[in-house]
Amino acid sequence: MATITDVAQLAGVSRSTVSRVVARNGYVSDAKRKAIEQAIAELGYRPNTLAQALRSNRSNVIGAVVVDIGTPYFASMVFGVQRAIRPAGKSLMVSSGYADQDQEARAIMELVDRSCDGIVLYLERPMRPDVVDIVQAAQIPIVSIGHDHCPVSRGRVVLNNYEGARQAMRYLLEQGHRQIVYLSGQLTIGDTLDRMQGIAAALEEFGLELDDIHIVNGAFHESFGYRASKELVQQGRQFTAIFAGDDDIAAGVYQALRELGLSIPGDVSVMGFDDAFYAKHLTPPLTTVRQEVDALGQSAAQMLLRLLEDPLAGPLHSGHETSLAVRASVAQPHSIEEVA
Structure with missing residues (x-):
């Protein structure tokens, strides 16, 4: 196995110069850096990360806890975290908390036990x-995304869920929809509450209240959208538009309406939230609220790297806006004069 001495001899530089390149710490001329990188590739040298961690008192590992890494939404967020930390020479360790306090606690403690530099x-x-x-005893910097459920966070990245939901509901109302169903996420989740407030604000602009639309609460899952849509039709409820709490719910709505022989947007308009990668590939393409999920993760990771460089920095804050992605799933209802 190649050693740092072998690399130094082949590149014609000192061991300390090789160390600076490997650790990305300190100045090295472009010519020497190129020679060292070529020698590393030729020899197949791999640095001893454990020894480096012992010397620097850092593991060079960043931890992340999300709700469920198995979903496209949080996979994209994790991608953003990794995109930020890789150039800084950090590795990533991820765990899911499944929106459960004890599972979240377990995930955090596992990352602390593995000596993550930050989370x-x-x-x-x-x-x-x-x-x-x-966490306080470990003196590990924490950055939160979304609602800040960690009292020792030194940074926070937030998405403007309120404004996104307000824009989406306003768009439906501007198209003439009044018989609207909102398939909401769980009311115990912060994003759900923020979006509900945005919807209420849009309704108020048109002289309406939340009681003037039909709201069904469930999980942010395709199965909820499918089941709820079928039940609404079977119950004989009249509606011209469904606003889905996220694109996963909207995908379930699409499936149910298709099986019921209802067209989108001819019979029912459908609005989503998130702009998941598949939203524009649905038939018809889904009108939805766009958010850059990977950017949330990237911002949080960049914030964490800053805190590692300057522990006294903070509290830090980064806000992210949404936009409306108008596609083909929303149209005016057939009898617009009856609902206006």
């Missing part, structure tokens, strides 16, 4: 007091 958190439940104590 990015997307939590749906308040951090347990015992875990707060553990």
Whole structure:
């Protein structure tokens, strides 16, 4: 196995110069850096990361806890985190908390036990007091995405869910829809509450209230959109538009309406939220609220790297806006004069 001495001899430089290149720390001329990188590739040299961690008192590992890494939404967020930390020479360790306080606590403690340099958190439940104590004792910097359920976070990245939902509902109302169903996420989730407030604000602009639309609460999952849509039709409820709490719910709505023989947007307009990668590939393409999920993860990771460089920085804050992606799934209702 090649050693740092072998690399130094082949590149014609000192061991300390090789160390600076490997650690990305300190100045090295372009010519020497290129020679060292060529020698590393030729020899297949791999640095001893454990020894480096012992010398620097850092593991060079960033931890991340999200709701469910198995979903496209949070996979994209994790991608953004990794995109930010890779150039800084950091590795990534990820765990899911499943919107459960105890599962989130377990995920955080596992990352602390593995000596992560810092942790990015997307939590749906308040951090347990015992875990707060553990994080404080470990002196690990924390950055939160979304609602801040960690009292020791030094940074926070937020999405303007309120404005996104307000724009989406206003668009439906501007098209003439009044018989609207909103398939909401769980009311215990912060994003759901923010979006509900945005919807209420849009309705108020048109002299309406939340009671003037039909709201069904469920999980941010395709199965909820499918089941709820079928039940609405079977119950005989009249509606011209469905606003889905996220694109996964909207995908379930599409499937149910198709099986019921209803066309989109001819019979029912459908609005989503997130602009997941598949939204524009649905038939018809889904009108939805666009958010750059990977940018949320990238911002959080960049914030964390800053805190690692300057522990006294903060509290830091980064806000991200949404936009409306208008496609073919929303149109005016057939009898617009009857609902206007």
